[in-house]
Amino acid sequence: MERPSPPFEKTVVIAPKRLDQALDFSRVLEDLSVWDTSLLFQSLEENSILTPILVAKINHMEGDFLVIDGFKRLRWALKKRLTEVPVLNTGTMTRRQVLLLLLSRYSGHLKTCATKALFLNHLSEAGFPKDLLMDLAMKGLGLQPFGGLLEKYLRVSTLPKEVLRFCHEKDLSLKRCLNLTHQPRRLLEKIIRLRNRVSISASLLLELTDNISDILKRDEITAEEFFEKEEIKQIFSREMDINQRTRLFRKTVKQMRYPLLTRLQGELQDIQKDYFKNSPFMVRWDETLENKKVTISASVSDLSQLSDIVDAISSAKTKEGIKKILSRF
Amino acid sequence: MRFRSITIHPEVKNTRIARQLGEGDICGQGPKLSDYRQGKRHLFVAPKRGELFHICASLDPRYICCSTHVISQISNCPFECTYCFLQNYLTDTTLTVVADTRAIIKEIREKTSLQPWRLFRIGTWELGDSLAVPPLNQVAVELVEEFKDLKNCILKLRTKGAFVEPLLDIDHGGRTVVSWTLNPPQVIAKEEIGTASLDKRLRAMELVSMAGYPVGLHFDPMILFPGWQRAYEELVRSVFSAIDPENCIWISIGSLRFNPEMKKKIENNYPSSRITVQEMVLGDDNKFRYLRPVREEMYSFLLQCLKEEGAQKCFTYLCMERWNVWENVFGWCPSSIGHLDYLMADSVHRRFPETAPTEPQKEIYMALTYE
Numbered sequence: 001m002e003r004p005s006p007p008f009e010k011t012v013v014i015a016p017k018r019l020d021q022a023l024d025f026s027r028v029l030e031d032l033s034v035w036d037t038s039l040l041f042q043s044l045e046e047n048s049i050l051t052p053i054l055v056a057k058i059n060h061m062e063g064d065f066l067v068i069d070g071f072k073r074l075r076w077a078l079k080k081r082l083t084e085v086p087v088l089n090t091g092t093m094t095r096r097q098v099l100l101l102l103l104s105r106y107s108g109h110l111k112t113c114a115t116k117a118l119f120l121n122h123l124s125e126a127g128f129p130k131d132l133l134m135d136l137a138m139k140g141l142g143l144q145p146f147g148g149l150l151e152k153y154l155r156v157s158t159l160p161k162e163v164l165r166f167c168h169e170k171d172l173s174l175k176r177c178l179n180l181t182h183q184p185r186r187l188l189e190k191i192i193r194l195r196n197r198v199s200i201s202a203s204l205l206l207e208l209t210d211n212i213s214d215i216l217k218r219d220e221i222t223a224e225e226f227f228e229k230e231e232i233k234q235i236f237s238r239e240m241d242i243n244q245r246t247r248l249f250r251k252t253v254k255q256m257r258y259p260l261l262t263r264l265q266g267e268l269q270d271i272q273k274d275y276f277k278n279s280p281f282m283v284r285w286d287e288t289l290e291n292k293k294v295t296i297s298a299s300v301s302d303l304s305q306l307s308d309i310v311d312a313i314s315s316a317k318t319k320e321g322i323k324k325i326l327s328r329f
Numbered sequence: 330m331r332f333r334s335i336t337i338h339p340e341v342k343n344t345r346i347a348r349q350l351g352e353g354d355i356c357g358q359g360p361k362l363s364d365y366r367q368g369k370r371h372l373f374v375a376p377k378r379g380e381l382f383h384i385c386a387s388l389d390p391r392y393i394c395c396s397t398h399v400i401s402q403i404s405n406c407p408f409e410c411t412y413c414f415l416q417n418y419l420t421d422t423t424l425t426v427v428a429d430t431r432a433i434i435k436e437i438r439e440k441t442s443l444q445p446w447r448l449f450r451i452g453t454w455e456l457g458d459s460l461a462v463p464p465l466n467q468v469a470v471e472l473v474e475e476f477k478d479l480k481n482c483i484l485k486l487r488t489k490g491a492f493v494e495p496l497l498d499i500d501h502g503g504r505t506v507v508s509w510t511l512n513p514p515q516v517i518a519k520e521e522i523g524t525a526s527l528d529k530r531l532r533a534m535e536l537v538s539m540a541g542y543p544v545g546l547h548f549d550p551m552i553l554f555p556g557w558q559r560a561y562e563e564l565v566r567s568v569f570s571a572i573d574p575e576n577c578i579w580i581s582i583g584s585l586r587f588n589p590e591m592k593k594k595i596e597n598n599y600p601s602s603r604i605t606v607q608e609m610v611l612g613d614d615n616k617f618r619y620l621r622p623v624r625e626e627m628y629s630f631l632l633q634c635l636k637e638e639g640a641q642k643c644f645t646y647l648c649m650e651r652w653n654v655w656e657n658v659f660g661w662c663p664s665s666i667g668h669l670d671y672l673m674a675d676s677v678h679r680r681f682p683e684t685a686p687t688e689p690q691k692e693i694y695m696a697l698t699y700e
């Protein structure tokens with residue numbers, strides 16, 4: 001045991017200004033809507049601070065006390081402009097001890113990649129050394145203690161706040177979050193802000209950002225200029241339900257990203273319309289236009305339908321239509 | 330180019346390349362660097378460990394592949410092509426060269442002697458450039474000298490560099506093909522960072538051709554950009570003003586391809602590169618390629634340029650393409666990978682009898698299986 005067990009030094013009353021909040025992670029969780037403080041604040045309004053704020057000095061640091069628990073109580077006190085708050089001084093602690101305490105306090109709330117990333121970043125910014133982060137924090141969060149992995153989480157923590165909130169809500173994996181870090185920030189923010197007008201799933205967000213960022217690069221335009229394009233503006237100015245708008249937005253973006261593929265697919269669809277519009281079977285081809293192969297499929301519920309299908313498939317018109325499609329490959 | 334560090338494994342400290350380097354720490358392992366760019370600046374001269382000779386890792390039975398063999402003698406490369414797959418492949422990134430050529434040749438001899446009827450084309454460029462910078466090209470010199478006595482093997486050196494001097498005065502016995510990956514100057518400047526300019530490559534090509542080496546040409550990866558037709562047309566013209574098509578043993582054509590993870594790497598490592606923004610589709614081998622009609626247009630165009638420069642006799646093939654692409658570009662396609670293997674052997678035998686003295690037997694090649 002590096003540290004004697006309680007009793008700690010006794011409770012004192014000191015000015016909130018003397019308390020250092022550098023370790024306050026609850027604010028970050030509140031931003032992500034992970035923590036709701038309304039009940040606590042209501043209780044504080046009625047009962048004031050009943051439990052003292054826990055403070056420490058790390059390795060005999062100079063100056064003010066470092067808060068290690070009770071951040072929200074302190075925040076309330078500051079808001080209320082209280083001049084004194086009850087404080088329980090735990091004396092001097094090592095970084096390791098403080099980190100363990102923070103982990104025990106927060107780890108139950110850190111289930112998603114986004115929250116883990118923010119927590120690790122928070123610790124890193126608070127000056128906890130890398131080996132302690134790997135050895136203690138990463139293991140405590142159920143992660144492998146690898147430097148490369150830590151870098152990845154720290155990278156995720158740099159995503160815009162609204163995007164991190166989305167990542168948290170959708171419980172996006174590290175890989176998906178990392179993918180987002182490669183996208184232009186302004187674009188991500190813009191798309192995330194469309195959430196009440198377009199129904200954005202995790203995979204759609206990745207698809208849209210991938211495609212739009214390629215368009216931005218290809219056409220050398222900014223995210224703002226993209227959203228000012230007439231075809232995009234129209235999608236958001238017209239009245240339609242959210243699902244319809246989502247489909248249209250997705251389709252338009254794809255067409256803008258793949259103009260040639262869209263045109264070639266259109267030509268194949270025209271052949272399909274000309275030759276197979278009312279056929280009792282379906283004709284499909286490889287949408288990437290790579291493989292020379294046409295798939296003909298049909299479903300029957302009655303044996304008598306079978307001969308109609310066979311006749312239709314072996315007709316001269318079908319052969320001609322299939323030949324036309326195959327000639328495009 | 331100077332390496333930031335040179336480490337020589339004690340087991341190979343007396344090899345030719347170690348002696349030629351003349352400097353370096355003697356240590357059992359090179360620096361462990363996770364960043365692939367950093368690794369390019371640190372050299373580790375290593376002994377042979379395990380088997381190094383195998384069929385090209387790109388082989389995928391869903392595509393027509395030239396079924397070349399490779400020796401993994403070099404890992405990482407001092408050049409920096411934006412499209413290079415090594416950025417997404419290497420875990421140990423230190424530029425490593427296996428120095429004990431004798432052991433490599435022993436392995437090749439053992440394996441190729443099991444199929445004495447077969448012509449093995451064997452490259453050293455699987456994970457790097459065969460001749461990138463001195464003194465790395467010294468390992469190539471040793472191989473060239475050894476290959477002249479391997480009757481059913483051709484050594485394929487492939488480079489984007491121009492350091493060919495050490496090859497010029499040695500006895501190669503016609504069994505080494507020196508090849509260049511070629512792109513127009515615009516592409517070299519933007520996407521093939523640190524490689525030799527086109528002029529330098531062409532001058533080097535001229536020199537090896539004069540020294541009697543058959544020359545291989547690889548227009549791969551072809552890259553799409555505004556004005557590509559004119560640029561590739563000029564490229565072909567300048568190649569054949571440097572060498573006679575008669576000295577060109579084969580020509581491969583391919584286009585830019587990379588897997589989805591690579592796309593992210595390229596965008597991250599080379600934010601100003603535009604190569605990832607073209608319309609591309611994901612193929613069965615999980616690689617993005619330009620749309621098939623676009624690729625076909627590019628290949629057909631290049632083929633026409635080659636014809637116009639008198640290169641129609643050179644065996645020309647597509648790298649990692651599908652049967653229908655061959656049909657649309659050439660009007661025919663090999664019936665199998667073994668068939669292509671045979672056609673290449675046959676072409677070399679007829680055009681370069683010193684390189685491939687034995688007449689290949691079609692039936693035996695056709696019966697080959699490839700996993």
Ligand code: SF4
Nearest residue numbers: 406408409410413457
């Ligand atoms: S020359 Fe080849 S191995 Fe070297 S960087 Fe370029 S693509 Fe990669």
